[in-house]
Amino acid sequence: MKDFAEPLTRLIHELGRLPGVGQRTAERLAYHLLNADTEDVLALAGAIRDIKTKLKPCRVCFNVTDGETCSICASPTRDQGRIAVVESVRDLVAIERSGAWNGVYHVLGGRVAPLEGRSLETSTFSKLLKRLEEDTEGRIREIVIATNPDAEGDTTALVLKEHLEGMGRKVTRLARGIPTGGSIEFANVDILKDAFEGRDPV
Ligand SMILES: [Zn+2]
Known part of the structure:
Protein backbone atom coordinates (compact mmCIF):
# COMPACT_ATOMS: atom_id res chain seq x y z
CA MET A 1 0.00 0.00 0.00
CA LYS A 54 9.74 36.43 -14.58
CA LEU A 55 13.23 37.02 -13.24
CA LYS A 56 16.36 37.08 -15.32
CA PRO A 57 19.90 38.35 -14.95
CA CYS A 58 20.43 42.10 -15.30
CA ARG A 59 22.09 42.57 -18.67
CA VAL A 60 24.69 44.87 -17.10
CA CYS A 61 25.60 43.42 -13.70
CA PHE A 62 23.89 39.97 -13.52
CA ASN A 63 21.88 40.83 -10.43
CA VAL A 64 18.37 39.35 -10.73
CA THR A 65 15.71 41.62 -12.18
CA ASP A 66 12.27 41.51 -13.73
CA GLY A 67 13.31 44.05 -16.35
CA GLU A 68 16.26 44.44 -18.69
CA THR A 69 18.45 46.20 -16.14
CA CYS A 70 18.19 46.00 -12.36
CA SER A 71 17.11 48.91 -10.17
CA ILE A 72 20.70 49.47 -9.00
CA CYS A 73 22.14 49.81 -12.51
CA ALA A 74 19.22 52.07 -13.46
CA SER A 75 19.50 54.28 -10.38
CA PRO A 76 20.64 57.90 -10.89
CA THR A 77 21.61 58.14 -7.22
CA ARG A 78 24.11 55.28 -7.33
CA ASP A 79 27.74 55.91 -8.21
CA GLN A 80 27.94 54.13 -11.56
CA GLY A 81 31.70 54.74 -11.61
CA ARG A 82 32.47 52.23 -8.89
CA ILE A 83 31.82 48.53 -9.33
CA ALA A 84 31.91 46.01 -6.49
CA VAL A 85 32.62 42.54 -7.87
CA VAL A 86 30.73 39.95 -5.81
CA GLU A 87 30.48 36.19 -6.11
CA SER A 88 26.72 35.85 -5.85
CA VAL A 89 23.41 37.67 -5.69
CA ARG A 90 23.19 36.63 -2.04
CA ASP A 91 26.35 38.61 -1.30
CA LEU A 92 24.93 41.59 -3.21
CA VAL A 93 21.74 41.44 -1.15
CA ALA A 94 23.71 41.28 2.12
CA ILE A 95 25.74 44.35 1.11
CA GLU A 96 22.59 46.20 0.03
CA ARG A 97 20.94 45.46 3.38
CA SER A 98 23.94 46.91 5.19
CA GLY A 99 23.80 50.17 3.22
CA ALA A 100 27.60 50.05 3.09
CA TRP A 101 27.89 50.61 -0.66
CA ASN A 102 26.54 53.29 -2.96
CA GLY A 103 28.28 52.11 -6.10
CA VAL A 104 27.07 49.40 -8.46
CA TYR A 105 27.92 45.71 -8.78
CA HIS A 106 29.08 42.91 -10.99
CA VAL A 107 27.85 39.46 -9.97
CA LEU A 108 30.33 36.78 -11.02
CA GLY A 109 27.97 33.88 -10.46
CA GLY A 110 30.95 31.70 -9.65
CA ARG A 111 34.35 31.54 -8.05
CA VAL A 112 37.74 30.14 -8.85
CA ALA A 113 38.11 26.61 -7.49
CA PRO A 114 40.90 24.79 -9.34
CA LEU A 115 40.22 21.47 -7.58
CA GLU A 116 36.65 21.53 -8.84
CA GLY A 117 37.73 22.64 -12.29
CA ARG A 118 36.14 26.05 -11.94
CA SER A 119 37.86 29.12 -13.30
CA LEU A 120 36.78 32.65 -14.13
CA GLU A 121 35.68 31.30 -17.50
CA THR A 122 32.71 29.65 -15.83
CA SER A 123 31.66 33.02 -14.42
CA THR A 124 30.41 36.29 -15.92
CA PHE A 125 33.92 37.76 -15.69
CA SER A 126 34.26 38.18 -19.46
CA LYS A 127 31.17 40.40 -19.30
CA LEU A 128 32.89 42.60 -16.72
CA LEU A 129 35.87 42.99 -19.04
CA LYS A 130 33.48 43.89 -21.83
CA ARG A 131 31.85 46.44 -19.54
CA LEU A 132 35.24 48.04 -18.96
CA GLU A 133 36.21 47.94 -22.61
CA GLU A 134 32.96 49.57 -23.67
CA ASP A 135 33.45 52.35 -21.13
CA THR A 136 35.56 54.40 -23.51
CA GLU A 137 34.81 57.64 -21.65
CA GLY A 138 36.41 56.27 -18.48
CA ARG A 139 33.31 56.64 -16.33
CA ILE A 140 34.24 53.53 -14.37
CA ARG A 141 36.92 54.65 -11.94
CA GLU A 142 37.20 51.85 -9.41
CA ILE A 143 36.72 48.11 -9.20
CA VAL A 144 36.27 46.80 -5.66
CA ILE A 145 36.99 43.09 -5.33
CA ALA A 146 34.35 41.95 -2.84
CA THR A 147 34.86 38.20 -2.81
CA ASN A 148 34.49 36.21 0.39
CA PRO A 149 37.45 35.93 2.79
CA ASP A 150 37.89 32.18 2.43
CA ALA A 151 40.33 30.09 0.37
CA GLU A 152 38.32 30.16 -2.85
CA GLY A 153 37.37 33.81 -2.41
CA ASP A 154 41.05 34.69 -1.95
CA THR A 155 42.03 32.72 -5.04
CA THR A 156 39.27 34.41 -7.00
CA ALA A 157 40.46 37.82 -5.79
CA LEU A 158 44.01 37.05 -6.87
CA VAL A 159 42.98 35.98 -10.35
CA LEU A 160 40.68 39.00 -10.69
CA LYS A 161 43.51 41.29 -9.67
CA GLU A 162 45.85 39.78 -12.29
CA HIS A 163 43.28 40.31 -15.02
CA LEU A 164 42.21 43.78 -13.94
CA GLU A 165 45.67 45.24 -13.58
CA GLY A 166 46.56 47.30 -16.59
CA MET A 167 42.94 48.17 -17.33
CA GLY A 168 43.61 51.74 -16.21
CA ARG A 169 41.22 51.59 -13.25
CA LYS A 170 41.86 51.69 -9.55
CA VAL A 171 41.50 48.15 -8.18
CA THR A 172 40.79 47.73 -4.47
CA ARG A 173 39.78 44.89 -2.20
CA LEU A 174 37.52 44.88 0.84
CA ALA A 175 39.45 45.41 4.04
CA ARG A 176 39.88 42.43 6.31
CA GLY A 177 37.39 42.54 9.13
CA ILE A 178 35.11 39.78 8.07
CA PRO A 179 36.80 36.85 9.84
CA THR A 180 38.78 34.49 7.62
CA GLY A 181 36.50 31.68 6.54
CA GLY A 182 33.49 33.88 7.24
CA SER A 183 31.19 35.20 4.58
CA ILE A 184 29.79 38.48 3.35
CA GLU A 185 26.32 37.00 3.52
CA PHE A 186 26.44 36.58 7.29
CA ALA A 187 28.66 39.53 8.21
CA ASN A 188 27.02 42.22 10.31
CA VAL A 189 26.33 45.75 9.11
CA ASP A 190 29.22 47.43 10.96
CA ILE A 191 31.76 44.93 9.68
CA LEU A 192 30.59 45.39 6.10
CA LYS A 193 30.69 49.17 6.44
CA ASP A 194 34.24 48.99 7.82
CA ALA A 195 35.26 46.58 5.06
CA PHE A 196 34.07 49.00 2.36
CA GLU A 197 35.38 52.14 4.03
CA GLY A 198 38.78 50.61 4.70
CA ARG A 199 39.20 49.01 1.29
CA ASP A 200 42.79 48.93 0.10
CA PRO A 201 44.39 49.14 -3.32
CA VAL A 202 45.64 45.72 -4.43
ZN1 LIG B 1 22.27 45.53 -12.73
Missing part, protein backbone atom coordinates in the same frame (compact mmCIF):
# COMPACT_ATOMS: atom_id res chain seq x y z
CA LYS A 2 1.23 3.44 -0.84
CA ASP A 3 1.80 5.75 2.11
CA PHE A 4 0.53 8.89 0.40
CA ALA A 5 -1.59 9.88 -2.57
CA GLU A 6 0.63 10.50 -5.59
CA PRO A 7 0.52 14.35 -5.60
CA LEU A 8 1.39 14.38 -1.91
CA THR A 9 4.26 11.95 -2.46
CA ARG A 10 5.52 14.19 -5.24
CA LEU A 11 5.30 17.33 -3.08
CA ILE A 12 7.12 15.63 -0.20
CA HIS A 13 9.81 14.48 -2.62
CA GLU A 14 10.26 17.98 -4.05
CA LEU A 15 10.28 19.69 -0.65
CA GLY A 16 12.78 17.12 0.59
CA ARG A 17 15.23 18.23 -2.10
CA LEU A 18 15.43 21.74 -0.61
CA PRO A 19 18.51 22.55 1.47
CA GLY A 20 18.09 21.73 5.14
CA VAL A 21 14.78 19.92 4.65
CA GLY A 22 14.76 16.26 5.64
CA GLN A 23 12.03 13.70 5.11
CA ARG A 24 10.14 14.51 8.31
CA THR A 25 10.19 18.26 7.72
CA ALA A 26 9.10 17.70 4.13
CA GLU A 27 6.13 15.67 5.35
CA ARG A 28 5.24 18.29 7.95
CA LEU A 29 5.37 21.09 5.37
CA ALA A 30 3.36 19.06 2.87
CA TYR A 31 0.59 18.42 5.41
CA HIS A 32 0.65 22.06 6.40
CA LEU A 33 0.11 23.05 2.76
CA LEU A 34 -2.57 20.39 2.32
CA ASN A 35 -4.55 21.91 5.19
CA ALA A 36 -3.85 25.58 4.41
CA ASP A 37 -6.21 27.89 2.51
CA THR A 38 -6.20 27.19 -1.21
CA GLU A 39 -5.58 30.88 -1.92
CA ASP A 40 -2.47 30.98 0.26
CA VAL A 41 -1.04 27.82 -1.24
CA LEU A 42 -1.63 29.03 -4.79
CA ALA A 43 0.03 32.36 -3.89
CA LEU A 44 3.10 30.41 -2.75
CA ALA A 45 3.07 28.26 -5.88
CA GLY A 46 2.75 31.41 -7.99
CA ALA A 47 5.66 33.10 -6.22
CA ILE A 48 7.84 30.04 -6.83
CA ARG A 49 6.83 29.94 -10.49
CA ASP A 50 7.48 33.68 -10.93
CA ILE A 51 11.07 33.61 -9.70
CA LYS A 52 11.87 31.23 -12.52
CA THR A 53 9.69 32.68 -15.26
Whole structure:
Protein backbone atom coordinates (compact mmCIF):
# COMPACT_ATOMS: atom_id res chain seq x y z
CA MET A 1 0.00 0.00 0.00
CA LYS A 2 1.23 3.44 -0.84
CA ASP A 3 1.80 5.75 2.11
CA PHE A 4 0.53 8.89 0.40
CA ALA A 5 -1.59 9.88 -2.57
CA GLU A 6 0.63 10.50 -5.59
CA PRO A 7 0.52 14.35 -5.60
CA LEU A 8 1.39 14.38 -1.91
CA THR A 9 4.26 11.95 -2.46
CA ARG A 10 5.52 14.19 -5.24
CA LEU A 11 5.30 17.33 -3.08
CA ILE A 12 7.12 15.63 -0.20
CA HIS A 13 9.81 14.48 -2.62
CA GLU A 14 10.26 17.98 -4.05
CA LEU A 15 10.28 19.69 -0.65
CA GLY A 16 12.78 17.12 0.59
CA ARG A 17 15.23 18.23 -2.10
CA LEU A 18 15.43 21.74 -0.61
CA PRO A 19 18.51 22.55 1.47
CA GLY A 20 18.09 21.73 5.14
CA VAL A 21 14.78 19.92 4.65
CA GLY A 22 14.76 16.26 5.64
CA GLN A 23 12.03 13.70 5.11
CA ARG A 24 10.14 14.51 8.31
CA THR A 25 10.19 18.26 7.72
CA ALA A 26 9.10 17.70 4.13
CA GLU A 27 6.13 15.67 5.35
CA ARG A 28 5.24 18.29 7.95
CA LEU A 29 5.37 21.09 5.37
CA ALA A 30 3.36 19.06 2.87
CA TYR A 31 0.59 18.42 5.41
CA HIS A 32 0.65 22.06 6.40
CA LEU A 33 0.11 23.05 2.76
CA LEU A 34 -2.57 20.39 2.32
CA ASN A 35 -4.55 21.91 5.19
CA ALA A 36 -3.85 25.58 4.41
CA ASP A 37 -6.21 27.89 2.51
CA THR A 38 -6.20 27.19 -1.21
CA GLU A 39 -5.58 30.88 -1.92
CA ASP A 40 -2.47 30.98 0.26
CA VAL A 41 -1.04 27.82 -1.24
CA LEU A 42 -1.63 29.03 -4.79
CA ALA A 43 0.03 32.36 -3.89
CA LEU A 44 3.10 30.41 -2.75
CA ALA A 45 3.07 28.26 -5.88
CA GLY A 46 2.75 31.41 -7.99
CA ALA A 47 5.66 33.10 -6.22
CA ILE A 48 7.84 30.04 -6.83
CA ARG A 49 6.83 29.94 -10.49
CA ASP A 50 7.48 33.68 -10.93
CA ILE A 51 11.07 33.61 -9.70
CA LYS A 52 11.87 31.23 -12.52
CA THR A 53 9.69 32.68 -15.26
CA LYS A 54 9.74 36.43 -14.58
CA LEU A 55 13.23 37.02 -13.24
CA LYS A 56 16.36 37.08 -15.32
CA PRO A 57 19.90 38.35 -14.95
CA CYS A 58 20.43 42.10 -15.30
CA ARG A 59 22.09 42.57 -18.67
CA VAL A 60 24.69 44.87 -17.10
CA CYS A 61 25.60 43.42 -13.70
CA PHE A 62 23.89 39.97 -13.52
CA ASN A 63 21.88 40.83 -10.43
CA VAL A 64 18.37 39.35 -10.73
CA THR A 65 15.71 41.62 -12.18
CA ASP A 66 12.27 41.51 -13.73
CA GLY A 67 13.31 44.05 -16.35
CA GLU A 68 16.26 44.44 -18.69
CA THR A 69 18.45 46.20 -16.14
CA CYS A 70 18.19 46.00 -12.36
CA SER A 71 17.11 48.91 -10.17
CA ILE A 72 20.70 49.47 -9.00
CA CYS A 73 22.14 49.81 -12.51
CA ALA A 74 19.22 52.07 -13.46
CA SER A 75 19.50 54.28 -10.38
CA PRO A 76 20.64 57.90 -10.89
CA THR A 77 21.61 58.14 -7.22
CA ARG A 78 24.11 55.28 -7.33
CA ASP A 79 27.74 55.91 -8.21
CA GLN A 80 27.94 54.13 -11.56
CA GLY A 81 31.70 54.74 -11.61
CA ARG A 82 32.47 52.23 -8.89
CA ILE A 83 31.82 48.53 -9.33
CA ALA A 84 31.91 46.01 -6.49
CA VAL A 85 32.62 42.54 -7.87
CA VAL A 86 30.73 39.95 -5.81
CA GLU A 87 30.48 36.19 -6.11
CA SER A 88 26.72 35.85 -5.85
CA VAL A 89 23.41 37.67 -5.69
CA ARG A 90 23.19 36.63 -2.04
CA ASP A 91 26.35 38.61 -1.30
CA LEU A 92 24.93 41.59 -3.21
CA VAL A 93 21.74 41.44 -1.15
CA ALA A 94 23.71 41.28 2.12
CA ILE A 95 25.74 44.35 1.11
CA GLU A 96 22.59 46.20 0.03
CA ARG A 97 20.94 45.46 3.38
CA SER A 98 23.94 46.91 5.19
CA GLY A 99 23.80 50.17 3.22
CA ALA A 100 27.60 50.05 3.09
CA TRP A 101 27.89 50.61 -0.66
CA ASN A 102 26.54 53.29 -2.96
CA GLY A 103 28.28 52.11 -6.10
CA VAL A 104 27.07 49.40 -8.46
CA TYR A 105 27.92 45.71 -8.78
CA HIS A 106 29.08 42.91 -10.99
CA VAL A 107 27.85 39.46 -9.97
CA LEU A 108 30.33 36.78 -11.02
CA GLY A 109 27.97 33.88 -10.46
CA GLY A 110 30.95 31.70 -9.65
CA ARG A 111 34.35 31.54 -8.05
CA VAL A 112 37.74 30.14 -8.85
CA ALA A 113 38.11 26.61 -7.49
CA PRO A 114 40.90 24.79 -9.34
CA LEU A 115 40.22 21.47 -7.58
CA GLU A 116 36.65 21.53 -8.84
CA GLY A 117 37.73 22.64 -12.29
CA ARG A 118 36.14 26.05 -11.94
CA SER A 119 37.86 29.12 -13.30
CA LEU A 120 36.78 32.65 -14.13
CA GLU A 121 35.68 31.30 -17.50
CA THR A 122 32.71 29.65 -15.83
CA SER A 123 31.66 33.02 -14.42
CA THR A 124 30.41 36.29 -15.92
CA PHE A 125 33.92 37.76 -15.69
CA SER A 126 34.26 38.18 -19.46
CA LYS A 127 31.17 40.40 -19.30
CA LEU A 128 32.89 42.60 -16.72
CA LEU A 129 35.87 42.99 -19.04
CA LYS A 130 33.48 43.89 -21.83
CA ARG A 131 31.85 46.44 -19.54
CA LEU A 132 35.24 48.04 -18.96
CA GLU A 133 36.21 47.94 -22.61
CA GLU A 134 32.96 49.57 -23.67
CA ASP A 135 33.45 52.35 -21.13
CA THR A 136 35.56 54.40 -23.51
CA GLU A 137 34.81 57.64 -21.65
CA GLY A 138 36.41 56.27 -18.48
CA ARG A 139 33.31 56.64 -16.33
CA ILE A 140 34.24 53.53 -14.37
CA ARG A 141 36.92 54.65 -11.94
CA GLU A 142 37.20 51.85 -9.41
CA ILE A 143 36.72 48.11 -9.20
CA VAL A 144 36.27 46.80 -5.66
CA ILE A 145 36.99 43.09 -5.33
CA ALA A 146 34.35 41.95 -2.84
CA THR A 147 34.86 38.20 -2.81
CA ASN A 148 34.49 36.21 0.39
CA PRO A 149 37.45 35.93 2.79
CA ASP A 150 37.89 32.18 2.43
CA ALA A 151 40.33 30.09 0.37
CA GLU A 152 38.32 30.16 -2.85
CA GLY A 153 37.37 33.81 -2.41
CA ASP A 154 41.05 34.69 -1.95
CA THR A 155 42.03 32.72 -5.04
CA THR A 156 39.27 34.41 -7.00
CA ALA A 157 40.46 37.82 -5.79
CA LEU A 158 44.01 37.05 -6.87
CA VAL A 159 42.98 35.98 -10.35
CA LEU A 160 40.68 39.00 -10.69
CA LYS A 161 43.51 41.29 -9.67
CA GLU A 162 45.85 39.78 -12.29
CA HIS A 163 43.28 40.31 -15.02
CA LEU A 164 42.21 43.78 -13.94
CA GLU A 165 45.67 45.24 -13.58
CA GLY A 166 46.56 47.30 -16.59
CA MET A 167 42.94 48.17 -17.33
CA GLY A 168 43.61 51.74 -16.21
CA ARG A 169 41.22 51.59 -13.25
CA LYS A 170 41.86 51.69 -9.55
CA VAL A 171 41.50 48.15 -8.18
CA THR A 172 40.79 47.73 -4.47
CA ARG A 173 39.78 44.89 -2.20
CA LEU A 174 37.52 44.88 0.84
CA ALA A 175 39.45 45.41 4.04
CA ARG A 176 39.88 42.43 6.31
CA GLY A 177 37.39 42.54 9.13
CA ILE A 178 35.11 39.78 8.07
CA PRO A 179 36.80 36.85 9.84
CA THR A 180 38.78 34.49 7.62
CA GLY A 181 36.50 31.68 6.54
CA GLY A 182 33.49 33.88 7.24
CA SER A 183 31.19 35.20 4.58
CA ILE A 184 29.79 38.48 3.35
CA GLU A 185 26.32 37.00 3.52
CA PHE A 186 26.44 36.58 7.29
CA ALA A 187 28.66 39.53 8.21
CA ASN A 188 27.02 42.22 10.31
CA VAL A 189 26.33 45.75 9.11
CA ASP A 190 29.22 47.43 10.96
CA ILE A 191 31.76 44.93 9.68
CA LEU A 192 30.59 45.39 6.10
CA LYS A 193 30.69 49.17 6.44
CA ASP A 194 34.24 48.99 7.82
CA ALA A 195 35.26 46.58 5.06
CA PHE A 196 34.07 49.00 2.36
CA GLU A 197 35.38 52.14 4.03
CA GLY A 198 38.78 50.61 4.70
CA ARG A 199 39.20 49.01 1.29
CA ASP A 200 42.79 48.93 0.10
CA PRO A 201 44.39 49.14 -3.32
CA VAL A 202 45.64 45.72 -4.43
ZN1 LIG B 1 22.27 45.53 -12.73
